[in-house]
Structure formats: structure tokens, C-alpha cells
Amino acid sequence: MADVAHHSPGINGSKPPVPTPAKPFTPEDEAALIEALKRCSPATVEAAVKFRKTGDPACVPAVVIGVIERFAEPDQRAKLREADDDLRLIEDLGIDSLTMMEIVILVEDTLQMSINNDELRHLRTLGDIKIFIDCKVRGLAPPKPSRFLPIEHIGAVMPIQPPFLFLNEATVGSNGASAKYKITGDELFLKGHFKDNPVMPASIMLEAIGQLAVLFLLEGGHGEEGKQADPQTIYFTGCEGVRAHRVCKPGDTLSISIKPKRLKMPLATFEGQIRVGQEKAAFAEEITLTYGLRDVVVAPQAAAVSAVPAIPAAAAASIPATAARAIVPAPVA
Amino acid sequence: MSKVYITGLGLITSIGNDVAAAGRSLRELRHGFELYPPFNKPDVPVKVVGTIKDFQVDSYDQEDWVFPKKYTIKREILRGLAPNSLFAYCAMLQAVEDARLAPADISNPQTGLYAASGGSPFFTHHYHERMLKVGVMRCSPLGIVASIAGTLNFNLVAHFRILGASCGFSSACASSLHALGFAWEEIKSGRQQRMFVIGAEDCNTDSILPFAGMRALSLQSDPDLASRPFDAARDGFVGTGGGAVVVLESEEEVARRGVRPYAEVAGWGQASDGYNVAISHPEGVGLHLAINLALKNSGCTPEEVDYVNAHATSTPIGDASEVKALKAVFQNPGTRPAISSTKALTGHGLSLAGAMETAFCAIALREGFMPGSAHISKLDPTCEGLNIIRATLPAQPHVVLNNSSGFGGANVCAVFRRVP
Numbered sequence: 001m002a003d004v005a006h007h008s009p010g011i012n013g014s015k016p017p018v019p020t021p022a023k024p025f026t027p028e029d030e031a032a033l034i035e036a037l038k039r040c041s042p043a044t045v046e047a048a049v050k051f052r053k054t055g056d057p058a059c060v061p062a063v064v065i066g067v068i069e070r071f072a073e074p075d076q077r078a079k080l081r082e083a084d085d086d087l088r089l090i091e092d093l094g095i096d097s098l099t100m101m102e103i104v105i106l107v108e109d110t111l112q113m114s115i116n117n118d119e120l121r122h123l124r125t126l127g128d129i130k131i132f133i134d135c136k137v138r139g140l141a142p143p144k145p146s147r148f149l150p151i152e153h154i155g156a157v158m159p160i161q162p163p164f165l166f167l168n169e170a171t172v173g174s175n176g177a178s179a180k181y182k183i184t185g186d187e188l189f190l191k192g193h194f195k196d197n198p199v200m201p202a203s204i205m206l207e208a209i210g211q212l213a214v215l216f217l218l219e220g221g222h223g224e225e226g227k228q229a230d231p232q233t234i235y236f237t238g239c240e241g242v243r244a245h246r247v248c249k250p251g252d253t254l255s256i257s258i259k260p261k262r263l264k265m266p267l268a269t270f271e272g273q274i275r276v277g278q279e280k281a282a283f284a285e286e287i288t289l290t291y292g293l294r295d296v297v298v299a300p301q302a303a304a305v306s307a308v309p310a311i312p313a314a315a316a317a318s319i320p321a322t323a324a325r326a327i328v329p330a331p332v333a
Numbered sequence: 334m335s336k337v338y339i340t341g342l343g344l345i346t347s348i349g350n351d352v353a354a355a356g357r358s359l360r361e362l363r364h365g366f367e368l369y370p371p372f373n374k375p376d377v378p379v380k381v382v383g384t385i386k387d388f389q390v391d392s393y394d395q396e397d398w399v400f401p402k403k404y405t406i407k408r409e410i411l412r413g414l415a416p417n418s419l420f421a422y423c424a425m426l427q428a429v430e431d432a433r434l435a436p437a438d439i440s441n442p443q444t445g446l447y448a449a450s451g452g453s454p455f456f457t458h459h460y461h462e463r464m465l466k467v468g469v470m471r472c473s474p475l476g477i478v479a480s481i482a483g484t485l486n487f488n489l490v491a492h493f494r495i496l497g498a499s500c501g502f503s504s505a506c507a508s509s510l511h512a513l514g515f516a517w518e519e520i521k522s523g524r525q526q527r528m529f530v531i532g533a534e535d536c537n538t539d540s541i542l543p544f545a546g547m548r549a550l551s552l553q554s555d556p557d558l559a560s561r562p563f564d565a566a567r568d569g570f571v572g573t574g575g576g577a578v579v580v581l582e583s584e585e586e587v588a589r590r591g592v593r594p595y596a597e598v599a600g601w602g603q604a605s606d607g608y609n610v611a612i613s614h615p616e617g618v619g620l621h622l623a624i625n626l627a628l629k630n631s632g633c634t635p636e637e638v639d640y641v642n643a644h645a646t647s648t649p650i651g652d653a654s655e656v657k658a659l660k661a662v663f664q665n666p667g668t669r670p671a672i673s674s675t676k677a678l679t680g681h682g683l684s685l686a687g688a689m690e691t692a693f694c695a696i697a698l699r700e701g702f703m704p705g706s707a708h709i710s711k712l713d714p715t716c717e718g719l720n721i722i723r724a725t726l727p728a729q730p731h732v733v734l735n736n737s738s739g740f741g742g743a744n745v746c747a748v749f750r751r752v753p
Contacts, residue, residue, distance in 0.1 A: 039396065073407060099409065101474040109471065 085127025146173030185250030209272035233292035241285025338594035341432025341580035343424035347383030366556035383573030383680030415453030420576030445498030448485035449508030507739030510687025532688030536574020562645035562674035573680030595695035602626025606742025617658030627746035639730035645674035673706035
């Protein structure tokens with residue numbers, strides 16, 4: 001029987017895990033657990049019992065999803081079954097903060113852990129919850145919470161602006177970012193691409209992925225002490241394995257997401273993809289940007305909007321790294 | 334200043350779970366009492382309760398509850414309810430349908446909701462115990478909302494998206510008649526165009542049995558005998574619960590919507606005994622004054638009153654006080670209203686009584702009858718001189734009074750008038 005590491009409930013679980021002998025799981029405990037989970041699916045109950053007996057973290061996602069499902073309205077449950085980690089509890093599942101508390105209480109009871117209020121506040125998507133609980137169970141510090149950025153914030157920090165900004169809203173976390181862009185049909189280039197048949201160019205979809213990567217660099221808290229990524233130094237340098245799977249048209253909402261692969265100044269490489277609903281629309285195995293640092297600035301740079309002529313982070317043709325404008329300050333050791 | 338009308342009713346009571354059923358029970362003097370199984374223990378001296386049929390709400394887990402299928406209630410709503418607010422929620426759905434209200438009529442700044450309930454001692458007890466046993470953080474986040482006295486207004490104002498006036502009233506057994514009076518004021522003053530008036534109680538051991546400690550409950554074990562206001566051998570009240578909703582609207586709204594009201598609420602009055610926390614004034618001074626103020630407020634004379642729905646709960650002391658008050662008001666030879674207490678049929682609904690009995694008066698005015706005062710074998714001699722009707726009178730009343738009295742000596746009287 002594996003030991004389950006219980007870490008003492010410090011702030012954000014910052015203390016290292018202290019292995020303690022597992023509390024014995026008696027038949028009475030099992031009966032109480034089954035009673036507590038009586039409105040969950042049999043699979044959820046099974047996973048919960050297995051977790052309490054073996055302490056195997058692999059059981060945890062099934063328990064968490066099962067508990068969320070139990071509290072979601074019946075007509076919302078289908079969404080959970082086909083869910084991806086971006087499914088938002090509030091906006092997509094209609095779960096309010098009180099229901100979150102009910103979910104947490106049952107999860108705490110089932111997995112025998114303690115979750116405090118501060119930790120809850122940042123859990124917005126299914127993915128957030130799974131990662132959080134998984135960290136808790138393994139006795140690890142949970143990742144820094146992801147932040148939701150509305151268009152106003154994006155506009156204030158990005159060096160890229162309309163009419164060439166393809167992000168309506170975004171969520172940036174420590175492990176990646178996601179965003180949405182709705183193709184309105186008023187985009188200038190659609191008039192010519194194609195004649196009488198507006199289709200979102202694949203190159204622009206790649207651009208959108210790149211822009212989200214830019215946003216991640218600016219808002220993801222990367223950089224050494226006292227320094228942050230400098231918006232005026234971020235340029236596209238290359239991409240690999242780019243594929244387009246779906247013709248996207250006005251009315252489609254692009255769900256863009258990126259994951260960092262290698263971040264070592266001056267280069268940042270990401271994997272990115274775009275979906276429309278559940279369908280794959282575009283994929284980039286790698287998209288690489290160059291960037292430099294500057295001292296931390298407290299307020300977002302509104303001035304950056306007019307001062308710097310926007311250079312696209314990506315274009316159909318790559319910009320050679322040695323182009324005159326692309327001189328990147330030498331990295332400081 | 335606008336007249337005020339009753340345009341809709343909703344009822345979950347021991348004598349019927351809708352207006353039609355309750356109306357029949359009133360006419361035919363059918364009571365709602367049973368031997369209450371949880372009281373079937375040697376150490377429980379009380380045996381009879383006015384039970385709510387077709388609702389199984391004895392579990393602390395709201396998702397276990399069983400109630401009539403016509404009410405579909407989302408879990409998100411159920412989780413903050415106790416039995417009293419469940420009854421009120423169902424009654425509210427009925428009232429909305431009865432008054433033919435559209436969502437825009439319900440949710441606007443000119444429509445408010447006043448409510449009265451004692452809260453849920455059932456849930457309060459459960460959550461306090463749970464807090465001590467497993468810790469407060471494992472208690473339902475909605476424990477407080479489901480338990481404390483404001484639970485009706487918290488839940489109903491939120492779930493029905495009420496944007497106007499909202500408040501809870503706690504004057505014990507006078508509560509929902511207070512709610513009615515103040516709701517009337519809101520409309521009369523023009524501050525609101527429509528008010529929902531709601532009373533509800535749990536109807537279980539925790540809400541009823543404590544009154545036995547005060548020796549206020551009947552110890553009778555015969556459901557046909559136990560509740561007998563004005564009878565010489567009465568020995569205490571029989572508890573009940575449920576939910577009642579009365580929809581009040583302004584003249585303007587009635588005209589705009591083209592609905593036919595049950596009755597007009599002509600006015601009301603209140604006065605207090607200032608005598609004892611639990612015992613009514615022996616001469617019924619507070620109630621006497623309350624009735625006179627109500628008559629004055631509505632421009633009616635004692636001669637015009639056809640029927641009085643008495644508060645009379647079947648306690649030796651309470652009924653006696655009311656008899657004194659009624660005799661003092663209706664002294665003149667030309668005054669001889671029919672008087673009855675419908676608590677002989679329903680039991681005493683505590684905070685629910687005022688609203689429930691207002692609904693009964695409204696039904697009587699619309700359908701043209703006056704329910705008799707049931708279960709009287711031998712009328713108390715002190716009632717001599719009062720026309721306490723033993724059988725239902727199939728005659729149309731025009732002016733009706735409704736009395737409610739509560740702990741501390743609160744007394745409220747409301748006057749209803751037939752709509753031609």
C-alpha cells in the first residue's frame with residue numbers, strides 16, 4: 001500500500017512534502033465514502049475507493065471530474081464528458097462560486113485533503129483544477145495561477161495593435177496560454193482572400209499563434225529578477241511543421257493555444273494550435289521568437305501603441321535575424 | 334392613492350396543496366390532522382400535527398426530498414432551501430400562475446416581496462451539530478441561508494429576481510399579517526405596484542415540539558378533537574406548517590393587466606398588549622385596538638363586518654383574550670359578524686398563519702361562503718353573545734376581518750372587501 005504524502009496545509013502548499021504513514025482505510029470509511037459519493041457515477045466511486053486504498057495520483061482526475069459532474073446541471077454534464085482542459089467552470093459549465101465550494105468540500109472529503117480559499121480563487125478551468133489537485137496530492141506546490149486578460153489589457157501591453165491584432169481575450173498561465181479570436185468578416189484582407197469567398201489566410205492563423213506567444217512572453221512573468229520581456233524587441237524568427245486543417249470563415253471563433261517548448265533568451269520556441277470548437281484548424285510544431293529584456297515597468301506601456309511601427313511577429317516569409325531592424329540587444333549573462 | 338387588490342394565491346397547507354383543494358376543505362370543514370409518526374414515542378406527549386401531504390422533506394440532504402412532479406426545481410435552488418422555503422417556493426409558482434404574471438411583471442423595481450418564517454430549527458440544529466463534529470469548513474456553504482429566519486426572503490428574492498422592496502418579518506404568529514400590512518403600505522404609498530406576501534414554516538418536530546415545553550400544544554391524540562378553538566375543553570394548539578403566497582397589486586396594475594381580483598385589501602391596523610412575552614392580555618386590549626384601527630383605516634364600521642377569521646389557536650388563554658376583544662368591538666346590537674377559526678381545520682401555522690388565513694378569506698370572498706368553526710362540541714360559555722358559526726355559511730360576505738396575534742402581545746388586523 002503506497003504511502004500518501006500529506007503535506008501540512010501551508011500557504012499554497014509551499015512546505016516540502018512530509019511523508020506520514022497512510023491512515024488505514026477501514027470498511028466503515030469505505031461505506032462512508034460510498035455514501036458521500038452516492039450521486040456520482042460508479043466510475044467515480046471506483047476511482048475514489050482505489051485512491052484511498054492505494055494513494056495512486058492517477059485516480060485523481062477521474063474523482064475530480066466525477067465530483068464536478070455531480071454538481072453540474074444535468075444538461076451541462078455532456079460538456080464535461082467531451083471536455084478539454086480549457087473548459088471554463090463558470091462561463092461554460094454555469095458553476096457559481098457557491099457550487100465551487102460544494103465541489104471543494106466533497107473533493108476534500110473524498111481525497112482527504114485540505115484546500116483553502118485563496119487557492120480556490122484562481123481555479124477557472126478544468127485543466128486548472130486537475131493540475132491543482134494533482135499537485136496537492138503529490139505534495140507539490142501548485143503552479144502560479146493563470147490570469148484572464150481582456151482585450152483592454154491585451155491592447156495596453158502588446159506591440160501589435162488592430163487592425164493586425166488577432167486576440168480578443170486570453171488566459172496566460174505559467175505553462176502556456178490560450179486565447180480566442182472571432183473572425184468578424186470585416187478584416188481588410190478578407191476582401192481579397194479570396195475574391196467572393198472570404199477565408200482566413202493560414203498565414204494569419206500562424207500570426208495569431210505567434211501573437212499569443214508574444215503575449216505569453218510579456219505577461220507570463222518570464223525574465224530574471226527585476227527584468228521583463230521588452231515588447232519592442234520581440235520578433236518572429238522561424239517556424240517548423242506548420243499545417244492547416246480547416247478552412248476558417250467569418251463567424252468562426254478561433255481557440256488559440258500555445259505551450260512553451262524552450263525559453264532561453266534571446267530565443268523562445270513554442271508549440272501552438274488553433275481549434276474551432278472541437279475541430280483542429282491549424283498546428284505549428286514550433287514557432288520561434290527572439291526577444292530581449294528591459295527593467296520591470298509597473299504600468300503597461302500605452303505609449304508603445306503609436307511610437308513603434310508594428311512589425312508582424314510572423315509573416316509568410318521569415319525575416320532574417322540579421323535584418324537591420326531586428327537587432328536584439330545582446331543578452332546579459 | 335391607489336386601492337390594493339389580491340390578484341393571486343398559492344397554497345401548500347395541511348388542508349390542500351392548491352387553492353382549489355384548500356377551498357373545498359374549508360367549505361366542507363375537512364381537517365388536515367394526523368397522528369404524526371415522529372411523535373409516536375413514549376416520551377413525546379404531543380401526538381397530532383397538521384401534516385403536509387405529498388412532500389417528503391425529513392432528510393437533511395435536499396436532493397433526497399420528494400415533492401409533486403409538477404414542480405421542477407434545480408439543485409442550485411434546492412441547496413439553499415429548508416422545508417419552509419420549499420413549500421413557499423412551490424406556493425410562489427402557483428401564485429404566479431394564478432395571477433397570470435409574466436416574468437417582466439415579477440422582476441422589476443416596482444415589484445417587491447415581504448416574507449415571514451421562523452427559519453428552520455431543523456437545519457440550524459443539523460449544521461451546528463455538523464460544525465462541532467467535522468468542523469465548520471465541511472458544512473454546506475448555504476447552511477446559514479437555509480436556516481435563519483430570513484431564509485424565505487433570501488431565497489425567493491434571489492430566485493424570482495425580485496428588484497423592488499424586500500424584507501422579512503418576525504413577530505411570531507403575527508408575522509405574515511404584519512408582512513401583509515406593510516406590503517399594503519408599499520402599494521398605497523405608490524412606492525411599489527405589486528407585492529408578494531409570503532408566510533411559511535417547516536412542519537416538523539423541531540418547529541413544533543418545542544411549544545410543548547410552554548404547555549401550549551394540545552396533548553389530545555384524536556385528530557378529530559385536538560384542534561377546537563372556542564370549545565370549552567380546548568387544551569392547546571396543534572402545530573402545522575406549509576407555505577402561503579398572496580399577490581397584492583395596485584388598482585393601476587389590475588386595470589392594465591385586465592385581471593379579476595379575489596378581493597380588495599381595504600386597510601389594516603396593529604396594536605400591542607405590552608403585557609407578557611407569551612401570554613395575551615386577559616382583556617385582549619391590543620387586539621381590540623388593532624381591530625378598531627383597522628376598521629377606521631379602511632373606512633368600515635363594525636356593522637359592516639360580515640365575517641371574522643379569528644386568530645384563535647385553541648389555547649385556553651389565547652382564545653379567551655380574543656373573545657374579549659371581539660365582544661368589545663362588536664358591542665352594538667347591529668353588529669353580529671359570523672366568526673370562525675380555520676385553525677380548527679389546519680392547525681396553527683405560526684409565521685404562516687397570517688398569509689394562509691388571508692388566502693382563506695380571499696377564497697371565501699370570491700366564492701361566496703364563510704367557513705364554519707369546526708370541532709366544537711361544547712362552546713365555551715364566555716363566547717355567549719358572539720356568533721361563532723359551527724357550520725359553513727353559504728352566504729356572500731362583503732367585509733371580512735383577519736386577526737393574528739403573536740408573542741410579546743403583537744396584534745394585527747386586516748380588512749378585506751368584496752370586489753363587485
